[in-house]
Amino acid sequence: MSAKRRKKQQTTKIQPKRAKNLSPGTVSYTGKKTITNTQLDIIDYSKEHYNRFETHAIEDAFKYEDSTHITWINVNGLSNADDIITLGNHFELHPLIQEDIVTTNQRPKIDEYEEYLFIVFKMLHYDDNELLTNEHVSMVMGKDYVLTFQEAEGDVFGDLRERLEHGKGRIRGVGADYLMFAILDAVVDNYFTVIDFLSNKLELLEDKLFGDKEDPNITEDIQELKKEILKIRKAVVPLREVINRLEKIETPLIEERTNKYIRDLYDHIIQVNESVEIYRDMIWGLMDMYMTTISNKMNEVMKVLTIMASIFIPLTFLAGIYGMNFKNMPELDFKYGYYYLLGSMVLVFFAMIWYFKRKKWL
Amino acid sequence: MSAKRRKKQQTTKIQPKRAKNLSPGTVSYTGKKTITNTQLDIIDYSKEHYNRFETHAIEDAFKYEDSTHITWINVNGLSNADDIITLGNHFELHPLIQEDIVTTNQRPKIDEYEEYLFIVFKMLHYDDNELLTNEHVSMVMGKDYVLTFQEAEGDVFGDLRERLEHGKGRIRGVGADYLMFAILDAVVDNYFTVIDFLSNKLELLEDKLFGDKEDPNITEDIQELKKEILKIRKAVVPLREVINRLEKIETPLIEERTNKYIRDLYDHIIQVNESVEIYRDMIWGLMDMYMTTISNKMNEVMKVLTIMASIFIPLTFLAGIYGMNFKNMPELDFKYGYYYLLGSMVLVFFAMIWYFKRKKWL
Amino acid sequence: MSAKRRKKQQTTKIQPKRAKNLSPGTVSYTGKKTITNTQLDIIDYSKEHYNRFETHAIEDAFKYEDSTHITWINVNGLSNADDIITLGNHFELHPLIQEDIVTTNQRPKIDEYEEYLFIVFKMLHYDDNELLTNEHVSMVMGKDYVLTFQEAEGDVFGDLRERLEHGKGRIRGVGADYLMFAILDAVVDNYFTVIDFLSNKLELLEDKLFGDKEDPNITEDIQELKKEILKIRKAVVPLREVINRLEKIETPLIEERTNKYIRDLYDHIIQVNESVEIYRDMIWGLMDMYMTTISNKMNEVMKVLTIMASIFIPLTFLAGIYGMNFKNMPELDFKYGYYYLLGSMVLVFFAMIWYFKRKKWL
């Protein structure tokens, strides 16, 4: 199918707003963030040249497309479907791609087209309330341009932009494929940060668990952590497959020298993945550990009860005996009867103590 | 084997009613719903043309078959085997297909024939009692027709029909293969709805678990949820394989441009599948969580008992001592003996309180 | 190796009785059932012709072998090795096959030979004591004959024989390969029956678990069920592989039109297998559920104890105070001292009740 024909199809098909059960290929934002103004952040660079500006007018983006420079258009805000459609049609993006860009629960994937690659991935970060949020990001990589679509402005690409501006690293001298790699590399680097944060939370929880103070919320905390690790997995596992496939794709869009970097990136995502699996194991194990600490505490409680009751119940019984009002109870008239009884009570007391010591309960 | 020969075989072989151990290829409805009248819902459309009517007479369906339009015949009610056989013979469906159409516990699968594709899948929905029910649906996709067979009229295809009627999306301009895709897409979309419902039930159960009020039915609720997730899995996992194979089938029945859509559909079913696996993990984990909450509660109960008993049993013992009737008990004659004793009892009381405070039980 | 040579080898090698560590290829019955008389049930049929008779004389079977009809020889009783050897040598069965026929713990498998296929499978049924028993069955399918070997007469093939006799279904008009398929189909159908029975037992156990009455045997029942599901798995899993391989075998013995039926059979065995896995999961989960019900019950027991003890121990202490015999206890002489005390006891009582109500223990 030629790009021309595809373009035509989409212009006839796309609807302004998409509800459930709409036709596949309909572009309708499904996320929560509502930035009414789509904001474009355009960087245009070559080895010698660097230019960056921001705009809200989609059309401003187009004048850079045909230049000999590499153009990186970062779109913030997906709620205005018209803007996405305008941009998408200009770059001749397939309707399904346009749909995926605004479908925020689309899982990470890679689609190969003749003239561009389309990659969906997730950006993860802990927000101010220490809640893990994930952001839907799409990327289109063409011959001399890269488009990225975010729900809201993130801070993950900051360093990358700086490197672009100051010409650090090899980034300025090479093509759009290297830029694509650098963006993915920034994302994977970010995963490491997220996992470090999670690992801290896990260690805090472990300390809480082994600590003296009881915290009835630990079960909920563990459950929370489980959900977070599942969220991370949901972002990482498919991205691993994406990068794996990226390594194997045969396309003129990716130069041979970039492959080494993608292979490196694949190593990193595997490392992320392994860490996720390990932390998953650890979190799942936490529940067992918590169970044993609960049982241990109950054991201690029971011991205190048992020791107190076992010592004093028999003694109370003895006292009860001599509290009876029988007429004929000779012991009551013994001169030292009371002292004899006190003495035997002390004996019983120490016998019990010795018994519990021997059982190592004391 | 030519379609002619196949047709012959089936007309001699098919029996009116099929019990267990009947010959394979026998058409006998195995479900519970008994709609005596098979109901046909026929949509005939092309880019310019749309026509829909309902009928109970099988033969009415045949006049549309040879037209240049796409014909979608939806059959509601599988209990009348004769109707299915009549229809099946007309479209030259293999006896095994006719059997699978009415065998409601047939698992999802795809069979390739020279002149049509046969797909079995399950429709899931929660009924009015919040019970998950699954409905057996079969689909035959030929060159210019699609047949679907349902046990009872469902509401999943409503939006699709509307899109067909109003010519929304690309659906009217393309072939039967796209209609097949659109039907499967509606089914997978429906799975998302079902999973959302399950996820709500899961969260309610979690709240119940962490809530104060004890609910002795939680174990049964968890078991119920386990069964539901297994039911969903049973529908989703084989459908994933079906769509995967659909993607790879090389058949003139599916146009090349539809492949992109099927790939997209595969992405969706994988997403459903991952969600199912995640919820499965969560539900299985619930049991552990419930166990810890039970243990936590028992711990609390035990502590109350231990504190009460540990404080009052020794005190009662002390009171017991001075309730004894020994003649010679000098303390009893002390002027302030009673007050001294009360004082030491208060001391013991606070010593115990301090002890339990230090142990963080209070 | 030609069939001739093979025949020679076996006639020199076979021993009358085989103990452990005998040479491989030795035919020695390893099962428990001892039917001294091997019983043959021979059905000879073609499209127009049907003939069935039973015999104890092996040689009677041979006169039908060369006819143009399909011959199905069902052998009941494997304890008489000589009979098996006679029959096996006549049909030129490889010594290893003869060994496998009488080795009742041989796992399901398929062996391809040039002139026949050899399939081992297991028949499962619950006996009168509701114990799951498995029966070793072997089948040899040659160009125009099928041999089946059972330990004891089963009832699984009854329907099949009837269909053969009355010419129902397609079975009479087609070759030995279809008969082989029909036999396997009857076996897989039987697995569904067995699983249904197991599912009933599982549900009964679940009801018992959630029921009021305590049943100390539940653990043993669960263990029993575990063993049964493992037994079923041991029969089903390898048979699935057998049928899978049967689907892929390239042999002139299986006609192309039978392949469709075998594929269908494969669908069924996969369905059986999935059910087994699901029930396995359910049974393994039962233990956890049982554990929580035990803990729940213990929780309830503990609460009763705690409430009774927490209410009455302090009250008893109060009574103990005023049971002391101190000379100087002014309260004892108060006119309404007793009533004041009774009043405060009632207060304490209701305070405790209120406390436990607030804790939702009452």
Add this chain to the structure above:
Amino acid sequence: MSAKRRKKQQTTKIQPKRAKNLSPGTVSYTGKKTITNTQLDIIDYSKEHYNRFETHAIEDAFKYEDSTHITWINVNGLSNADDIITLGNHFELHPLIQEDIVTTNQRPKIDEYEEYLFIVFKMLHYDDNELLTNEHVSMVMGKDYVLTFQEAEGDVFGDLRERLEHGKGRIRGVGADYLMFAILDAVVDNYFTVIDFLSNKLELLEDKLFGDKEDPNITEDIQELKKEILKIRKAVVPLREVINRLEKIETPLIEERTNKYIRDLYDHIIQVNESVEIYRDMIWGLMDMYMTTISNKMNEVMKVLTIMASIFIPLTFLAGIYGMNFKNMPELDFKYGYYYLLGSMVLVFFAMIWYFKRKKWL
């Protein structure tokens, strides 16, 4: 690399004693058994001929090598490295093979060389103390000889030798490859015996678990069983791979007719493997079962306590009331006060009994 060159290398390289971190290819016994005299058991046979003798002189073995007979040299005792080296050099075994022969913790494997196959496997048996011990065995199979190396004389090959001597089975008439198969077959047969023994231990443990008598060592017994099953797995799993590869090797050393037997052997080892997995599951499940029996017992203990305490604590409180010494306690002066109280105590008693009966605790 030619056999000549290999031989040269090894004669220069081999060291008398090998400690950790020695050069790879160094022959140094790592086991525990110290039979100072290497003992050779040589069987030389052909269809008509059988000769067996034992010796301690390695050189005695060499005269048989070039004969037209099949020679099986079984070496007992691996502690004398020089003997192994002498023998190994004579048969031109690669230094790595010589190392593997004496490295008793080498896992089962198969190595293909041009002129021989080298197989390492484990022999398992329960010793007199019912401890599972594994013995390292290596086998070299050349054109007309088989070498086996054992740490100590085992009894597994006894039947095989007898069959060789008396010409039972097909063993005498065929080549060294069949002997290799027969040896492996004896080993796999032996695994069945070991698993039977384990299965008996498992059943005994289960009986213990469900029995009345408490046995505090059950946890240790289960742990022991776990270790044994892991030990068996460690022997069986890699041997399965070895036999699988043996089936697929293309080498002139194995005749085509032996393949059928190896396939059979593979069936057997798979069966062993499945049994191991099933028993593993059972043993792992034992822990859960034990846990529930403990909890059940605790439940019973708690019930006795609760019933006793709930009945007698209130009664004791009642008695305590009327043990008080208040001046003004009118009930004390009632004529039948005592009997009224006794009556109400009996009432309370039966009320409690009724309560516990209703709760099904009695």
Add this chain to the structure above:
Amino acid sequence: MSAKRRKKQQTTKIQPKRAKNLSPGTVSYTGKKTITNTQLDIIDYSKEHYNRFETHAIEDAFKYEDSTHITWINVNGLSNADDIITLGNHFELHPLIQEDIVTTNQRPKIDEYEEYLFIVFKMLHYDDNELLTNEHVSMVMGKDYVLTFQEAEGDVFGDLRERLEHGKGRIRGVGADYLMFAILDAVVDNYFTVIDFLSNKLELLEDKLFGDKEDPNITEDIQELKKEILKIRKAVVPLREVINRLEKIETPLIEERTNKYIRDLYDHIIQVNESVEIYRDMIWGLMDMYMTTISNKMNEVMKVLTIMASIFIPLTFLAGIYGMNFKNMPELDFKYGYYYLLGSMVLVFFAMIWYFKRKKWL
């Protein structure tokens, strides 16, 4: 890409210090150990020749590169990035390799380049505090040289150096590929040592668990062990893949005769891996075992409590009865009332003892 060009790129790109989000290919040490002086340990050898010296000047290493001898340069200390860059540039190492050398959390991997192989692996050892530490090691193997980069001087290569010096084994006569193998072999051997140590810790923990003395830290110890086994897995699992790939690589750098040794190495790493999995299973099982021992102990505690309470609470009640002050209590006036009561108390006492004996609680 030619080596020349690569060299150029790296000299322009490398930064002195690398923080997070630096450009990929930037060489910046990420570990903790700060040895300011990079230390080189150079061994230069051939069959007849052996020379070793240490230096801190990177340039000293270069004069040996072009000799006909094999040169092994071991670099201790990675904190001085300039040194690594100087060395790396001299040997024309790709910037990504230089980055990996100093990135201490890089997971084990193998990268093939035209002129060298690059392998990353981990060295494990227990430090003086019995903490498991892992050290990042990289190795570059070229035609006639091997470079190894360690964070700090380890002792794992000591034996290897000795063998090199004294010409033991085949090591001196063969190429750099064999040296590479010998280094990896030393590392895998070291893993066995580490696992042995872990296995000892595991057994100690098991003894603790089954021992009488309670140790509240057992949960933490198990958790610690879990983390260690995960650490080992993280080193072993990817190295297994590395060696597997090493076995399959087709490169002129590895001579054919070395392949046999690599295959052997692969056997060893699989053995390590299996042990790791087994110990992992064992450690995970420990938690369950610990849980049962806790429950068992609680059971015992509960029994003591129940027995004491059940015996003495009824007796105390009896004593309470006759401690009441009713006017009309005829028993009190019986001559032997007291003795009758004592007698019945003894009866009750022994009845309880008998009851608990029958229940096997005593």
